[in-house]
Amino acid sequence: MLISDLESDRRAGRSSGNRLCETCVEVLDVSGAGIMLMTDGEHRGTFGVSNATISVVEELQFTLGEGPCIDAFNTKQPVFEPNLVEPNVNRWPAFSGPAVAAGVGAVFGFPLISATPPLGALDIYLHQPGVLDADQVTDAIALAAVIATSVLALQADALPGMLAPEIDSSLDHRAVVHQASGMVSAQLDIGVGSALARIRAHAYTESRAINDVAREILNRQLLLH
Amino acid sequence: MTQRETLLTETFVTLADTMVSDFDVVEFLSLLSSRCVDLFGAGEAGLMLADASGHMHLAASSSHQMQLLELLEIQHDEGPCPDAYRTGRPVLCDDLRNATERWPTFAPAALTAGFRSAHALPMRLRDDVIGSLNLIRTAPGRLPVDDVAVAQALADVATIGILHHRAAKESELLTEQLQYALTSRVIIEQAKGVVAHQLNLDMDGAFNRLRRYSRDHNQRLVDTAQSVVDRSLYATALKAE
Numbered sequence: 001m002l003i004s005d006l007e008s009d010r011r012a013g014r015s016s017g018n019r020l021c022e023t024c025v026e027v028l029d030v031s032g033a034g035i036m037l038m039t040d041g042e043h044r045g046t047f048g049v050s051n052a053t054i055s056v057v058e059e060l061q062f063t064l065g066e067g068p069c070i071d072a073f074n075t076k077q078p079v080f081e082p083n084l085v086e087p088n089v090n091r092w093p094a095f096s097g098p099a100v101a102a103g104v105g106a107v108f109g110f111p112l113i114s115a116t117p118p119l120g121a122l123d124i125y126l127h128q129p130g131v132l133d134a135d136q137v138t139d140a141i142a143l144a145a146v147i148a149t150s151v152l153a154l155q156a157d158a159l160p161g162m163l164a165p166e167i168d169s170s171l172d173h174r175a176v177v178h179q180a181s182g183m184v185s186a187q188l189d190i191g192v193g194s195a196l197a198r199i200r201a202h203a204y205t206e207s208r209a210i211n212d213v214a215r216e217i218l219n220r221q222l223l224l225h
Numbered sequence: 226m227t228q229r230e231t232l233l234t235e236t237f238v239t240l241a242d243t244m245v246s247d248f249d250v251v252e253f254l255s256l257l258s259s260r261c262v263d264l265f266g267a268g269e270a271g272l273m274l275a276d277a278s279g280h281m282h283l284a285a286s287s288s289h290q291m292q293l294l295e296l297l298e299i300q301h302d303e304g305p306c307p308d309a310y311r312t313g314r315p316v317l318c319d320d321l322r323n324a325t326e327r328w329p330t331f332a333p334a335a336l337t338a339g340f341r342s343a344h345a346l347p348m349r350l351r352d353d354v355i356g357s358l359n360l361i362r363t364a365p366g367r368l369p370v371d372d373v374a375v376a377q378a379l380a381d382v383a384t385i386g387i388l389h390h391r392a393a394k395e396s397e398l399l400t401e402q403l404q405y406a407l408t409s410r411v412i413i414e415q416a417k418g419v420v421a422h423q424l425n426l427d428m429d430g431a432f433n434r435l436r437r438y439s440r441d442h443n444q445r446l447v448d449t450a451q452s453v454v455d456r457s458l459y460a461t462a463l464k465a466e
Binding site for chain 2: 037039040044045114115116117119149151152155156158160161162163167168171175178179180181182183184185186187192218
């Protein structure tokens with residue numbers, strides 16, 4: 001059974017973020033899965049993805065600070081949006097349009113709970129709008145628990161105060177954004193939280209990748225105000 | 226149902242409840258010990274847990290009578306409890322008068338205290354044995370087979386509760402460490418950006434300054450970084466490598 005394979009991978013320390021996501025896709029029979037690590041309600045790094053579309057879902061959530069993973073983390077409950085194309089309630093006004101354009105018809109978030117607070121969330125999407133049946137939901141919750149345990153097992157082997165290498169490298173990708181937040185906060189004499197909000201707003205209104213915006217800030221090619 | 230069956234069912238339900246909500250290990254084990262006395266007739270019960278080197282320590286007992294506590298505590302290395310722990314099998318002694326060779330310290334002490342029989346059930350889950358449940362009685366004779374089975378079941382419930390609690394504690398600790406490490410990484414990157422602006426440096430240059438300062442002042446890098454981010458430390462205070 002796939003879950004016990006995952007368990008023995010975990011015990012042997014062999015699990016990798018992408019492989020966990022691919023397994024989720026197989027077990028759940030969905031279009032894609034991604035694993036987001038979070039602290040303080042913020043997306044800190046993508047630990048794994050199963051395909052390019054879910055990478056876009058992760059990217060949007062990092063840039064916009066809204067989406068299924070953010071809600072799943074904050075509420076500590078699974079989040080279901082079976083019809084992102086025509087939702088009953090448009091809970092993610094900035095996220096929905098671009099996500100649908102990227103090929104997402106339905107999207108779901110499951111918190112990675114091992115202790116409190118959660119470690120992050122598992123996001124799952126369907127190419128067409130649709131629901132997850134009871135078995136899929138039960139399995140997704142079980143997989144989220146296994147992922148949480150796997151991430152903790154990786155961290156257990158890390159040096160004190162340091163991140164496990166595989167987790168650390170999930171954060172590398174976003175280092176520029178945090179560096180840019182620091183730079184903007186010093187330039188404008190505002191807090192880093194506000195600085196990040198301005199960088200996000202710029203990326204969103206200019207329809208640019210947040211990492212590109214960050215790099216321009218660091219190169220002194222872009223000055224926000 | 227008989228009164229005993231009712232008590233037994235109620236014990237399992239209470240134990241299950243305790244495991245789910247705010248789990249207090251000591252309360253859980255004390256409850257278990259006193260229920261054992263109720264269920265198996267006159268006598269006392271104690272729970273011993275093994276430490277990292279395999280020595281038994283008293284975790285809970287059915288009463289705080291000094292004599293009982295001492296009787297349980299002297300089973301540090303010898304007695305029905307350590308035997309059950311080491312072998313992972315029940316140890317059933319009908320008459321302690323025949324056990325003075327086997328347990329030269331425990332048996333005489335127990336007899337002096339008025340006890341004639343001792344039973345110990347291992348607390349185990351698959352290959353993990355974490356301690357044992359001790360039942361000592363004033364009457365000689367073996368516990369009936371059914372009672373031994375029930376006692377073993379209670380020991381099993383206790384084991385699951387404790388292992389579950391330990392795993393939860395470990396997860397909590399690891400989660401805190403992970404959160405701290407994730408947040409630290411973010412703060413350090415932010416600090417690099419602040420320093421880069423204040424001193425007109427690139428990221429490597431900024432990082433070197435932070436690292437030098439934290440070493441010179443015997444601080445954790447994340448603490449230096451946090452001071453820079455909240456502006457209690459200005460980059461001009463950071464010397465070059």
